[in-house]
Amino acid sequence: MPKSISAQVLPACLRSVLIIRGGISMTKPSAKSELIEVSSNPLTFHLHNSQVSYVLGVEDENILAHHYYGKAVDHYSNLRRYPRLMRHFAPSPEDIETRDFSLSTLPQEFPGAGGADYREPGIVVQFPNGSRTVNFTYDSYTISDGKPQLAGLPATFAQEYEAQTLTVKLVESDAQLELYLSYTIFRDLPVITRSTRVKNLGQQPVQVQRLVSFSLDSPDNELNLLQLNGRYAQERNVTIEPLNTGIKILDSKRGASGHTQNPFCALIDPHATEFSGEVFGFCLVYSGSHKSIIQMDGYNQVRIQMGINDQNFEWWLEPQKSFQSPEAVLVHSEQGLNSMSQSFHELFLNHLMKSKYSHQTRPILLNNWEATYFNFDEKKLQDIIASSHDLGIEMFVLDDGWFGERDAPNSSLGDWVVDRKKLPNGLKPLSDYCHNLDMKFGLWFEPEMISVKSKLYQNHPDWVLEVPGQRRSIDRSQFVLNLGRAEVRDYLLERMSYIIEHADLDYIKWDMNRNMTEVYDAKLSASEQGEVSHRYILGLYDLLERLTDKYPDILFESCSGGGGRYDAGMLYYMPQTWTSDNTDAIARLKIQYGTSLVYPVVSMGAHVSAVPNEQTGRMTPLRTRGLVASSGDLGYELNPLNLLENERQEVKLQVKWYKAHRRLIQFGKLYRLQNPFETTRAAWMFVSDDKKEAVAMYFNIFSEASSPLHMLNFVGLDPSQKYSINGKYTAYGSELMQIGIYPLTQNDGDFDSAVFELKAVE
Numbered sequence: 001m002p003k004s005i006s007a008q009v010l011p012a013c014l015r016s017v018l019i020i021r022g023g024i025s026m027t028k029p030s031a032k033s034e035l036i037e038v039s040s041n042p043l044t045f046h047l048h049n050s051q052v053s054y055v056l057g058v059e060d061e062n063i064l065a066h067h068y069y070g071k072a073v074d075h076y077s078n079l080r081r082y083p084r085l086m087r088h089f090a091p092s093p094e095d096i097e098t099r100d101f102s103l104s105t106l107p108q109e110f111p112g113a114g115g116a117d118y119r120e121p122g123i124v125v126q127f128p129n130g131s132r133t134v135n136f137t138y139d140s141y142t143i144s145d146g147k148p149q150l151a152g153l154p155a156t157f158a159q160e161y162e163a164q165t166l167t168v169k170l171v172e173s174d175a176q177l178e179l180y181l182s183y184t185i186f187r188d189l190p191v192i193t194r195s196t197r198v199k200n201l202g203q204q205p206v207q208v209q210r211l212v213s214f215s216l217d218s219p220d221n222e223l224n225l226l227q228l229n230g231r232y233a234q235e236r237n238v239t240i241e242p243l244n245t246g247i248k249i250l251d252s253k254r255g256a257s258g259h260t261q262n263p264f265c266a267l268i269d270p271h272a273t274e275f276s277g278e279v280f281g282f283c284l285v286y287s288g289s290h291k292s293i294i295q296m297d298g299y300n301q302v303r304i305q306m307g308i309n310d311q312n313f314e315w316w317l318e319p320q321k322s323f324q325s326p327e328a329v330l331v332h333s334e335q336g337l338n339s340m341s342q343s344f345h346e347l348f349l350n351h352l353m354k355s356k357y358s359h360q361t362r363p364i365l366l367n368n369w370e371a372t373y374f375n376f377d378e379k380k381l382q383d384i385i386a387s388s389h390d391l392g393i394e395m396f397v398l399d400d401g402w403f404g405e406r407d408a409p410n411s412s413l414g415d416w417v418v419d420r421k422k423l424p425n426g427l428k429p430l431s432d433y434c435h436n437l438d439m440k441f442g443l444w445f446e447p448e449m450i451s452v453k454s455k456l457y458q459n460h461p462d463w464v465l466e467v468p469g470q471r472r473s474i475d476r477s478q479f480v481l482n483l484g485r486a487e488v489r490d491y492l493l494e495r496m497s498y499i500i501e502h503a504d505l506d507y508i509k510w511d512m513n514r515n516m517t518e519v520y521d522a523k524l525s526a527s528e529q530g531e532v533s534h535r536y537i538l539g540l541y542d543l544l545e546r547l548t549d550k551y552p553d554i555l556f557e558s559c560s561g562g563g564g565r566y567d568a569g570m571l572y573y574m575p576q577t578w579t580s581d582n583t584d585a586i587a588r589l590k591i592q593y594g595t596s597l598v599y600p601v602v603s604m605g606a607h608v609s610a611v612p613n614e615q616t617g618r619m620t621p622l623r624t625r626g627l628v629a630s631s632g633d634l635g636y637e638l639n640p641l642n643l644l645e646n647e648r649q650e651v652k653l654q655v656k657w658y659k660a661h662r663r664l665i666q667f668g669k670l671y672r673l674q675n676p677f678e679t680t681r682a683a684w685m686f687v688s689d690d691k692k693e694a695v696a697m698y699f700n701i702f703s704e705a706s707s708p709l710h711m712l713n714f715v716g717l718d719p720s721q722k723y724s725i726n727g728k729y730t731a732y733g734s735e736l737m738q739i740g741i742y743p744l745t746q747n748d749g750d751f752d753s754a755v756f757e758l759k760a761v762e
Contacts, residue, residue, distance in 0.1 A: 051190035062137035107217035136170035154572030176202035212307035221300035233582035235563035236594035255516030286326035287569035288537035314530025369399035371639035392655035395440035410477035414456030427503035442507030484535030583609035606632030713740035
């Protein structure tokens with residue numbers, strides 16, 4: 001064991017904060033059971049609860065090694081300490097005379113760079129002499145109850161009794177760096193969160209070129225990789241592939257988490273299903289450019305890392321300053337993908353969303369975009385509001401076109417002043433009109449963007465992300481404001497605050513319809529340009545922190561061309577996200593299915609729109625459109641004045657039905673029953689915590705002649721409880737789960753659907 005570590009075993013139930021360095025311990029008493037056990041000879045840390053265990057320990061030469069991550073074990077007897085094996089072309093530390101210990105094969109907790117480990121490093125730092133070699137060794141640790149905040153970054157939170165945090169300090173004595181690895185284990189969840197902080201103790205600045213949020217090594221290669229990729233209007237497609245020798249990179253270089261690659265992936269048993277098999281899920285709490293590296297070496301060992309994308313990233317670290325990585329969430333499931341999803345959902349609802357609305361049911365809204373686009377006035381909007389009210393809708397949201405001279409998408413972004421030609425009386429009369437009808441009033445903003453055709457651009461062309469003197473890229477006739485600058489954030493806060501207070505807003509839809517290009521800030525030096533993208537994200541978080549703290553009663557919804565920035569970082573500030581601009585019900589089955597792998601149902605904005613659908617041209621039944629949208633936060637994106645009378649009556653029934661089942665759907669346990677990525681059907685259900693109530697939805701995507709009958713088996717019910725199904729017949733939970741039912745739809749044609757309401761009966 002390391003000479004600097006006391007050989008004592010820490011007693012259970014001892015402290016709220018404990019620090020070990022050089023054999024000295026400082027403790028405060030605590031009556032709570034231990035989540036983190038520390039043993040010596042050799043020094044080992046075992047994070048565990050009833051569901052998960054995570055073990056790391058100190059090896060020869062004070063190297064911090066990974067031992068185990070997976071199903072909970074009560075005790076750990078050091079059985080996973082890495083064997084001493086001689087490997088050719090595997091250099092050993094200079095002080096070790098044998099050839100059976102090398103960093104090139106050892107499972108490490110956080111690998112350095114430039115030494116004997118030829119796999120992907122967790123950190124790259126360039127020093128004044130040009131060297132990039134760092135090899136960190138163990139120094140000390142602290143244990144505390146609860147979970148510390150991450151400065152300037154969104155992260156999960158917990159009370160003292162809900163979690164414990166281990167912080168391991170590593171040192172690079174030659175380079176005068178300290179590295180702090182943070183591990184939090186939650187008492188009642190199979191969750192470990194990790195983050196990393198590096199501190200410069202030297203006399204000169206150094207440049208951080210990579211710092212991942214976590215690195216995890218595993219000797220088990222019998223795993224598949226699951227990822228969520230996609231494109232605009234087709235986000236979060238589920239892709240599963242086997243791991244092979246080499247490196248797989250999943251990333252976004254867009255300055256946003258992006259439509260194309262969600263900052264989530266999972267390593268899964270090749271035979272895993274929704275309800276069986278081992279699953280390891282990883283999610284980054286970050287909204288900017290991200291990168292996940294999955295590497296299998298020649299010995300079939302797997303290393304997975306996740307963090308800020310290091311392409312075009314560099315961060316100058318001044319003496320005595322620190323750089324903090326975003327947080328990563330690690331979820332383990334031994335009961336398949338659905339159990340993993342439920343753990344993510346519970347964690348995000350209870351320990352990530354800071355909004356007062358995190359546990360409140362969300363209002364049914366009507367958004368006017370597809371009803372009017374830019375062509376509206378006060379009278380037209382009031383007619384739409386009145387018609388919406390008659391349908392039972394609870395909130396009206398005025399989308400793009402209310403500000404500046406915004407008659408087309410090529411002007412006025414940044415000019416957050418009401419367009420008096422369209423709305424001569426301003427926004428307040430519309431807000432009052434809604435409030436007098438006992439409806440809420442919401443408004444669309446795109447704060448992060450600026451149009452060339454705007455007064456703001458005339459006054460502050462230097463606020464744009466651009467490289468002076470170089471040709472610029474343009475998208476949607478707009479550029480990106482540099483939120484890394486405090487004066488830009490102050491302007492946006494002032495303008496938005498004025499509108500919020502004068503219009504008496506209840507809701508804001510925060511859109512972002514362009515990714516970063518020409519990422520440059522003329523106020524920074526040439527050597528600081530690698531910081532611009534991350535400075536932007538830190539600036540965004542600063543603005544959101546100030547805005548949401550100032551207006552805690554406003555419900556914020558995030559949007560980025562739909563689901564282009566659907567990530568845990570944004571959920572921290574905004575408890576729901578516009579899932580996709582694609583409102584086609586059939587396309588939404590896959591989009592919402594993939595989204596639900598990680599993100600809670602109550603975070604998914606889902607709207608019924610008119611047909612033929614704007615994005616796909618598809619004609620789908622209003623019933624199916626309603627059920628798909630009712631699988632998230634129900635809204636409507638159409639002109640209610642154009643509905644036929646029978647459609648109006650059907651929408652009224654949809655709204656009434658959703659209100660009756662809203663809490664169950666938004667906050668019940670989600671079970672995915674049939675996968676639209678694998679079949680021409682989709683099904684899912686929502687079950688109350690007490691298992692007394694459930695709703696299941698079934699969708700028949702494509703019909704076929706002489707179609708075979710497909711059974712639908714429910715999940716999550718009480719097997720001994722008798723349930724009423726749609727008030728027509730009864731069956732026990734065991735029957736409904738083991739035998740199932742025939743999910744016959746009304747017409748059994750393309751795009752048809754069925755709903756099953758289950759209620760416990762005596």
